Amino acid sequence: MPPHPPEDGIPLNTTAVAIDKDKNSQHAVRWAIDHLVINNPLIILIHVRHKAYQNHQDAGDSENGETDAQQLFVPYRGYCARKGVQLKEVVLDEPDIPKALVDYVHKNCVNNFVVGASTRSALARKFKGPDVPTSVIKIAPEFCSVYVISKGKIISARAALRPVANTAMPPKQPSPLGVQPIALPESSSEQENGAKGQPAKEGWKCAGSDRMLNERNGGKPAKALTRERPKTSPSNISIENVEVSNRGPRSSFSRDSISDDNLLNAQMPFGSLDVNAQNLDFSTTSNLSTDSASSQSTRELEAEMKRLKLELKQTMDMYSSACKEAISAKNKARELSQWKQDEARKFEEVRLAEEAALAMAEMEKAKCKAAIEAAEAAQKLAEREAQRRKQAEIKAKREAEEKKRALCALAQNDVRYRKYTIEEIEESTERFSEKLKVGEGGYGPVYVGKLDHTDVAIKVLRPGAAQGRKQFQQEVEVLCSIRHPNMVLLLGACPEYGCLVYEYMQNGSLEDRLFRRGNTPPLSWRRRFKISAEIATALLFLHQAKPDPLVHRDLKPANILLDRNFVSKISDVGLARLVPPSVVDQVTQYHLTSAAGTFCYIDPEYQQTGKLTTKSDIYSFGIMLLQIITAKPPMGLAHHVQRAIEKERFDEMLDPTIPDCPLEEAISFAKLALNCAELRKRDRPDLGTVIVPELNRLRDLGRSSDKRESRSLLLRSSASSSNSRPQSSNEDSTV
Template sequence: MRGGSEIVMEEENLSEAQILVDSSAVVVGIAISGTKKSKYVIRWALEKFVPEGDVFFRLIHVRPKISVVPTPMGNYIPIARVRPEVAAAFKKETEWETTKMLTPYQKLCAVHKVETEVVQIESDDVVNALTGEISKHNISKLVIGSSSRGLFSRGGNISSKIAESAPSFCTVYVVSKGKLSSVRPSDSESNLSAKDNHSDSRRTTSNLSSGNSSSPSEWTDQNTDQSSTASYSHRSSTTTTSLASLPLQRFQAISTLNQALSHRRFDSNDLIRQRILSVDDGAESFLSTSDVNDVYTAASSLRSLSLDEVSIADQASMSDFTDLSSASQINMDFELDKLRIELKHLRQMYAMAQSEAIDASRKLNDLNKRRMEDSIKLKETILQEEEAKKLAEWEKLQFEDAKREADYLKQCAEREAAQKREAEAKALHEAKEKVKLENALVGNAYQYQKFAWEEIKSATSSFSENLKIGTGAYGTVYKCSLHHTAAAVKILHAEDAYRTKQFQQELEILSRIRHPHLLILLGACPDRGCLVYEFMDNGNLEERLLRKNNSPALPWFERFRIAWEIASALAFLHNSKPKSIIHRDLKPSNILLDHNLVSKIGDVGLATIVQTDITSGSSSYLVTAPAGTFCYIDPEYQRTGLVSPKSDVYAFGMVILQLLTAKPPIGLSHLMENAIENDSLMAALDQDAGEWPIKPTKELAVLALACTELRGKDRPDLNEQILPVLKKLKEFAGRAQDSAPTTARVPPTIFICPILKDVMEDPCVAADGYTYDRKAIEVWLEDNDKSPMTNLPLPHKYLLPNYTLLSAIMEWKSGEH
């Protein structure tokens, strides 16, 4: 285990620097910029430090401080003006992106089984951040990636700034394109190198000074090595030429060297650093692995050559060249240091080549092994292919047999399909004929029964005041009995009432649509403008809410159910196809209750048929003159004359408020708003309705106030928002009603067959004008030619289906269950 810490940093993005730090093992750091140069730095660090022992990577990423936050519009807001939670979220997102960027490089280190640790530093000054981290953790070695300019070049790039600012105890390595570019040693390494150079210099000087005492064999070896020196001088011509030149040239070189030393006075550390830079850049072309031994031979030759020249110079003039030998010795020591560094580099390259050769041999063995396995698999595949061919031939035979059988079955299916089409065509033809026959019997475009004026006059006792039920804006309603069935007759005021728009509108709408909560039209007298409806035993909703005629109060759960029934009927009218129907006159007096308190909307004389299907999302409305009842008319409709389904929603909201309070509509919405704001809703409710549930009642009141907003676009949608809430409240009210004692529902008398004395299954009108159950009247007509009610002879035995009554019976049965 080797102590100390090492850092690798690549300078590609000034705001992105990473450092790997550890205090117990060799630490390799990698700076990430997202380019291929990052991988070069990582691989150099792995090749450099992993073979030397255990390593540990500590990644330190220096990113700029967050001062602004981007907005969706593309601009930036200072972080001080942003909410704390938004700033924290943006910082967390930035950290996550940085971690995501570092992940691939952590995985690359994990492949080489190197442990890593990531440290993120937030600072705008990369140099100070790195130097601070080095000082904090006593990092002794720093390896950084080189930029386009040299680390120590003028201009001051980030690499040079880091190298200059790094503490003196830290060694700075600069890597460029996967190779060592330069080194700035620490103080400890500089002192150690200076000592080594001083020792070598002393040893060399000692050897030169005792040259006369050398043995003859040593001088022989030196002379013999001159051939090796000549070979080496071909590769380093500059150095050999300077040493083999004339004494005058050598004297001039030494003078120049002494002059440079006197001016610059840099120590042997600087020389070593410069040689390291040159060796790393030109190591590949300087020597090969086969020339390692020549290095020592060249060194010996240089020494022998220097000694010979010194001897000759001493014979010429000992007094002039006394200092020449010492200067030559310094130059030779410098060259020896250079050769030592080059030799060390060559040894590393040789070790790397051996490692790569071993890896290549191992890969070759693996490839041979895989080739053998692939050969075995190929043989197995050939055998499987032959078996598959045999299986395919057998399956082909099976397929041909199956195809013949399928063709036969197809022919059978086509014959059956043809027979089926013929039967369907025959049934369709019979159904069309049946429809034609029924239409011929009905003889009218609308499904309603025509009554004679004398018959209506007789049934109402010449419109007796005792039979008058009520009077409206467009007509008077009388109770009567037609064909032994209780009914309500509405007679319009105008003499030409049968031509009025209200009469034709109501006749058209009620004769062609059916809904459980719309009043059933039994018939009409078009000549006099009379409409005959089913009789509603409990009158209208306004009478029950205001307790007219001493009628009992409606329980709260019945009111919840009535609200849902009215909303479902309105939704049915608004979604009518192909044209929507808007009621325009919804109010409690137009909501009738039968004997079971089932509500039905009546008086659709003011209804408007909109040409455009508003429910599909269209924004076009029918322009018309305002009509309806005060306090229930949509304020927007009054102001603009534009009618829409939201007009009925406004009136429906007023009806709900009256269901809750049993109060007149004037100022009712304002009263309920104050009650909800002051938390006095229960005091504003109708106390005769029983004990109101607080939470559901408040929910219904809030919904009603939303329906009475002044602008139509502020009101809730009937299908999407109102009906789901009312359905939930109706189910809640139904559960509450089930817990209370109930009584059996009594069917209306109009549903009772005169023969069976029970509810009819298939009502039909006989020739006498009475309605019977089809099975009962058919059995009667088999043995009798007279009416079971009048005992008079029947003109014929044809039966006309009463679809209107059948629909009412089915609705009643569905409500019963």
Template sequence: MHTHLCSTKCRFKTSTPSSILKGAPDFCSVYVISKGRISSVRSAARRAPHASPLQRQIETLNDENGSEYDTPSCRRLSFKSNRVSPKPIGLQSESMNKIQSGRRSGTIGRLSMDFAEHDSDISFVSSDRPSSVRSSSVFYDHVECARNGRTSTSSDHSWGSTYMKPKFTEPCSPDQLFSEESSRTSLSSLQHNEEVEADVRRLRLELKQTMEMYSNACKEALTAQQKLLELHNWRIEEEKKLEDARVNQEAAEEIAEKEKEKSKAAKETAEMAKRLARLETKRRANVEGKYLKEAEEMRKALKNLQETDKRYRKYTLEEIEKATNEFSEAQKIGEGGYGPVYKCYLDHTAVAVKVLRAGSAQGETQFQQELNILGTIRHPNMVLLVGACPEEGVLIYEYMENGSLEDCLFGKKEEMMSWELRFEIAAEIATGLLFLHQTKPEPLVHRDLKPANILLDHNYVSKISDVGLARLLPAAVAENETQCRMTAAAGTFCYIDPEYQQTGMLGVKSDVYSLGIVILQLLTGRPAMGLAHQVEQSIQKETFAQILDPSVPNWPLTEALSLANLALQCAQLSRKDRPDLATVLLPQLQILRDFARHHHQQPPQEQEVLSEPNSQHSGSPSTPSPSSTPTEDQPIQDNTT
């Protein structure tokens, strides 16, 4: 049995919730409700007894009320009191109701606490309403029974009161008194019934409000629980987002740290590059300063040399005209690059006179260049400058009886050169070039080496001529970078260095390319156009013997093939792939020259025996290794190197 108490809105104000908790039976569950919420709960300690205590309390109350108001003493007391202090009937009834309400408060309170024990579970909020209504109806039935008992008591009391009311007019009969008392009793009962009904309606309304409040509280609790679950899920999501953000932040910090390291490394690299650039700039500035200083010193040295140490003799125009018979066509032996060439005798010496063509500005430059170079150098493989007439642009060389190498190779002379002589000429040309490259204080690059500029004396000793296009290289460039940039390429097609022609970068290996083409012409006797490709194809196809000059008998194929391979290395398109003249090319050419000399000194019978085994080879490259003895050119090589 469950009892619901409202400590703030309870009708019976005579006892507090604590006194109710103390007075409630132990088989009742007591709920104390304050401000619409359950403040405390006391559960039932045992089950309710089978006999209803409410019924016994009501019967006991009726018996007490009946016996109390039916005694003669009570009647006399009320009669006396009415006589002493006459009051209206309504006031007497109100006073009696107040007295009886004190007695009924405990009974009604206990009735309300014993009300509907089986419905004391709070689940009635969500259950069907009829259960609550039935519980309320049982409660109201008990209350009605109690009211009936009190009604009878009040009737007796009212009757007693009426009976004791004084009458000062005339005495009444007992029937009249009884009828008056009955009417008063019925009126009092009606009033009490209305009060009870009003109390019941008010209690029903309060109970309904309490149930609604509890239902709202449960709904709020469910809503709060749902919100709590949503907040929990939101918290989990936010924690996950926070964790992801933390991981992303750590990754971003790590990436930023790596970027900082990269930036630091890049800055260090940039600083290092700047330092290296400054050092390189400083080094280049030093090299350029040194070059300018050396160039200035060289110009001064050349100027002093021209003024003080002229190794050629100056001739007047009259002397030259007399020797050439006024430049007679009968004495004309050829046409040079910038003018005709005449043969004559000066001081009882056969000479070749080269006359500058009138109006040629480039010829004047070449004339002055050749005069300055050949006038200051002497070498067995360089044409000797006998004299000159600078005012008229006339150069006088020693006369070369066998003409140029071009005349001998391409059949302008009846006598053909042997392969021994060709090996000699190749070594002599390389020796003359090395002399130019090692000239002090500045090296020289010929830039126009070709068979037409290689002259042969009466002993077929080759000498380099026409150095008018020769270029002085700065010493620092020649030693360190081996090349310098020219504004325009100069030379003859098919003999000029391809890299120099494309880039304008001039170096000592530009002459090495021209030397390679000349050596291939010495072997084949063919024009220079596409000659390197033809020889290379013949070697690959093992037909090298067929490309050799057919006018020369008994070619030593092994040595000729070795010389051809050297020439092909010299004719490489890239300068870096060409061999060095002093350390690689010239030593190999000297070995081949010594082999040719040794072969030339043997009797003809031994030469035939030696040539037969060599003719059996198909042309595989090999290098002869005969021990070379010092020759007349050896001291020159030692001097130049």
């Protein structure tokens, strides 16, 4: 038996989904919209309320059941609205769930039916009902494809075996909404159903159509129109008089065009065809005569009805095709719009990325430019430094050549000192006897002897000492070009064998006297202040030498000699350097390739950088002043003295052999020495304006104190007996 036509204006090729409160119902709806609702955006959601379940509820719960059923569709409404899909909600009250679903599918010609894998399964087991998906697959009509969905995937399916038929048989029962059957002539019924192979069926007519027919037919009663034979020829009825309702986006009959849901449940043969609100009726009279003229007219009317139905079907098909094309065009437009938005977003991203890349490129370009400029500046600076160094090397080489020529000339013919032969030297030293050896220098021993009936000190260069030969030449040149009462006097030399002849200093070196080697008496504090002032005066003389200042570079107590009257003289100037005059102003520095001097006395900044200035001698002089006042080794002496002054325990650092030393003057002397021994050159005081005046003040203080002491001794001696001798408090009190 062919299926009934769809109810409520549902078009062909429709999709229905059975839903319940489980999650698989949501997956089923989503899958159906994504895969089945394409050309016809309409979906039917069916919910079956099990009557057996309702019987277990009381009367008050029935209303809640209605509300729950309506609330069940709420989530799907919003989802379908977002997807642009029309939604039809159906609630069925049946005890047999699979049969209710299949009856609805058969009744409404549903092409695709989707059911969740667990829909009503638990409820069905509770009331011992059948499994819904399995039962639906078994009993579904052949024109319907059934899909069982679980978690968004197909777990079971059955394809349709044939398409939905375009014709349908009218129902046997009358419509509950006032549609009355109309008796048709026997001949017309047999002719109509002969081709279909079905028995004759009753016609249908809307109960409310009498008044409308009365108005359209000149005020004649509707009953008369239905009973009498129509006066118009069948040819006067055309498809133009049939108006198709289109109140939705689909080619379907809407609920507004049909007054009752069950009006289209049956096929309407020959009777009135109510398509829209105009209620165009095509009626046949149930009381036609049985004569041959009536039969002929009935057959013509039936033929005309068939023709009109065919035209209506063609019109509906055309309208359905147009709607499908419109939907397809709308989908394409939506896709194009989405594609346009995606392209615009991609273009904006590309533009922003391009702008960021350009900004990054500009930054890198600026950095590269700055790096190039810095490299160029560094290269120019390096070139200037290389040029300056090259010029300094050329100048140093020229000076070395000039010095070499001067030394050669001095060695060949120098009248500034007396030349002794090696025989004279050997005779005066008894062939360099060990008993006449009085000291050992850095480049050879020192002997005492007599030349020209004068006591002399002879320094002999050790054989094979190339550096000693250079020092020998430097010392000859310096001592021959300068004269000062506090500089050791060069009497002569033997250039061939590297022997220097000095005046003999009876009291030896300052180092020997400070540490009392040979059990010599200690130096008084007055004599120590005097020696310090004399050394400072001689050192200032070297720094102010013309045309070039001289830097001693090896100032220490061992290189300070004392004559018979304890007059101090600077010796061993072999390491002295002639520096440019600009060094004196402490702006330009004379750079040497290697530092020279004695450990603990050498300037640390000169030792680190190799840059020599007159302030380099100030550091050595400061360490020597600390030794003069304390008679202690130079290692860490400045640190210990500084700590003692800070803790007000400087008296513990004084030489214990001079207990009468004035503490206040000694502290002033020590602070001056510490200033001279500063690590940085710029922190050291000036020799001519600060150091020499302060040492002269201390020397004068010692002289005045010595005079007062001598006067006191004279007064005491005059009061004593004439045989007594005045005793000095210190045998070295005479300055």
